[in-house]
Amino acid sequence: MARNGLISRRRRSSDQLDGSDPSPCGSEEVHVLAVDDSLVDRKVIERLLKISSCKVTAVDSGLRALRFLGLDEEKTAGGFNELKVDLIITDYCMPEMTGYELLKKIKESSALREIPVVIMSSENVLARIDRCMEEGAEDFIVKPVKLSDVKRLRDFMTRDVGDITRSDEGDTTRKRKLQESFHAPSSSPFVSSASSSSSASTTPSPSPTPSVSSSKPIAASTDFDFMGFFSTRVKGDNGRHVDDSDRHLNCRKEEMVG
Amino acid sequence: MDVAQLKRQLFEYTTLLFHEGFLDEQFTQLQQLQDENNPDFVVEVVSLFFDDSERLLNELAKALDQQNTDFKKVDAHVHQLKGSSSSIGAQRVQRVCITFRNYCQDKNVEGCLKCLQQVKHEYSLVKNKLETLFTLEKQILAAGGSAPM
Numbered sequence: 001m002a003r004n005g006l007i008s009r010r011r012r013s014s015d016q017l018d019g020s021d022p023s024p025c026g027s028e029e030v031h032v033l034a035v036d037d038s039l040v041d042r043k044v045i046e047r048l049l050k051i052s053s054c055k056v057t058a059v060d061s062g063l064r065a066l067r068f069l070g071l072d073e074e075k076t077a078g079g080f081n082e083l084k085v086d087l088i089i090t091d092y093c094m095p096e097m098t099g100y101e102l103l104k105k106i107k108e109s110s111a112l113r114e115i116p117v118v119i120m121s122s123e124n125v126l127a128r129i130d131r132c133m134e135e136g137a138e139d140f141i142v143k144p145v146k147l148s149d150v151k152r153l154r155d156f157m158t159r160d161v162g163d164i165t166r167s168d169e170g171d172t173t174r175k176r177k178l179q180e181s182f183h184a185p186s187s188s189p190f191v192s193s194a195s196s197s198s199s200a201s202t203t204p205s206p207s208p209t210p211s212v213s214s215s216k217p218i219a220a221s222t223d224f225d226f227m228g229f230f231s232t233r234v235k236g237d238n239g240r241h242v243d244d245s246d247r248h249l250n251c252r253k254e255e256m257v258g
Numbered sequence: 259m260d261v262a263q264l265k266r267q268l269f270e271y272t273t274l275l276f277h278e279g280f281l282d283e284q285f286t287q288l289q290q291l292q293d294e295n296n297p298d299f300v301v302e303v304v305s306l307f308f309d310d311s312e313r314l315l316n317e318l319a320k321a322l323d324q325q326n327t328d329f330k331k332v333d334a335h336v337h338q339l340k341g342s343s344s345s346i347g348a349q350r351v352q353r354v355c356i357t358f359r360n361y362c363q364d365k366n367v368e369g370c371l372k373c374l375q376q377v378k379h380e381y382s383l384v385k386n387k388l389e390t391l392f393t394l395e396k397q398i399l400a401a402g403g404s405a406p407m
Contacts, residue, residue, distance in 0.1 A: 040306050040342040047291045047299060093337070122341055144284045144345045147291070249334060 030154065031083070034058040035065045035090035035102065036120070045089065045120075045145055052147075052154040057085075062097030062105075065090065071109055085115055087153065089141075092121035092128065093251035100132060100251070107136040118153060120145055121251075261403035268394040275391070280384050285347030304388055307346045311381055314339045318374055322367065332370060333362035339377070350380045 032054045036042045042058045049056045059065050069085060088106065090099040099119050106112045116138040121128065129140045141149045259267070275281045292299040314335050321332045340355035354377040361369030 038310075038338065038341055038345070040303060040310055040345050043303050043306055044288070044291075044345050047296070047303075051291055051293075122344060143341065144287070144347075146284075146287050249330075249337060 029053065029055045030086045031055045031057070033065060033068060033085045033088045035060075035062060035088065035094070035099065037061060037091065037094040041091065041143070041145075045150075048145060048147055048150045049089075049154075052150050054087075054154065057083075062090070062094060062099070062102035065102055066105060069106070069112055069115075071105065071112060087116050087118065089118045089120060089153075091143075092119050092123070092132070093249055095250055098251045100128075100135065103132060103135050103137055259397075259401075261398060261401045264394065264398045264401060265403060268391070268398065271391060271394060275387055279349050280387055282347045282349040284345065288346060301392055304346055304392075307342050307348070308385060310342050311339060311351075315374075315378055315381065318377075322370055322374060327365075327367055327370070329362045329365050329370075333359055336362060336377075348381075348384045351377060351384055354380050 030053070032049050034042065034045045034049065034056055036045060036058070037060050039060075042060065046056050046058045057068060059068060065088070068083070070083075088102075090102055092099040099121070103117050103119065106115060106117055113136070117136065118139045118141060119132045119137050120141045120143050122143040124142045132140055139153065272281075276285075288300050288303055317335050318332060318339075321328060321335065336355050336358045340352055340359070343349075343351035343355065354373060358370065358373035358377060361373055
């Protein structure tokens, strides 16, 4: 259970003590590490998170994020989430280290892999989204980030684990819920303390209910609006159309392979 | 002008900016993030956008002035400008950036130069309009009105 202990203990123990959902403005503050090389975007995401009652640390690069998390390039193992980061939200396209590379490093670290990572990107490209989700990202947000995007993440972070199997709003235009991608079995902090949900976690749900189905490959799911992708892509409003012309940018290098 | 008149003027002006596509719903999002504890949030973000954009426009002019244009560099700058304009809701600037990036991809110097002029133009327009908007807000506050947003 050592890995579970690295997630904010205070929050987890309050989940176990009472079954009720702690208030979003409770003393158990969610600590989010935001990573974005754009100063404008950092300011906006910081405000979005703070207004959603999160404690925020904003850094401008993947390297700084890793240093903050106690995982330097020199260290191959180790790293220690002593600052109790509950969620990492990172831009995809950044110089030197992309959000994808950062995601991989976090998921490769035994100390940090439990921390949910959310990717933000201005490009709504399925291949990119797929790769991030396959690498273990919890969610993928298309920029510009809105309050509703952050609220959705925030709601998940403070939700009681017993709520996981409960049918959510069924809003099929929403982007995919965090827990749907949680492939890790019982070691997942979001599943372990709710034994009643364990049976539901192995039963694939035909409805768009976000049950913790660990075996279903996400890309194959067609019985729900995958991450609101279909509605998002069809919308094409606000300049959010697929703009695939960034091949030479650092964030595209990995997409050119294979 | 009394507060009520100023407020009406601000409302009409803002509506026009949205209608003409200078601003989009993302700007409204930013306004929603402003409250009595953070009364200058929008002005602060927009100021960052102004500084960032001016830097990028200078870099773009320099990059496009080179003998052998480094289109990757140009595109990287435009990508940043597109991102930040999107984040504050400066829709027309963002749209020119999209066209701009296409010319970069095609390695079309002339097209890029044209877009640079266009984006500079759109940027100065939206800057002007936002400054007018902020001035109106200040006038309302000075006249004893409450925070308009």
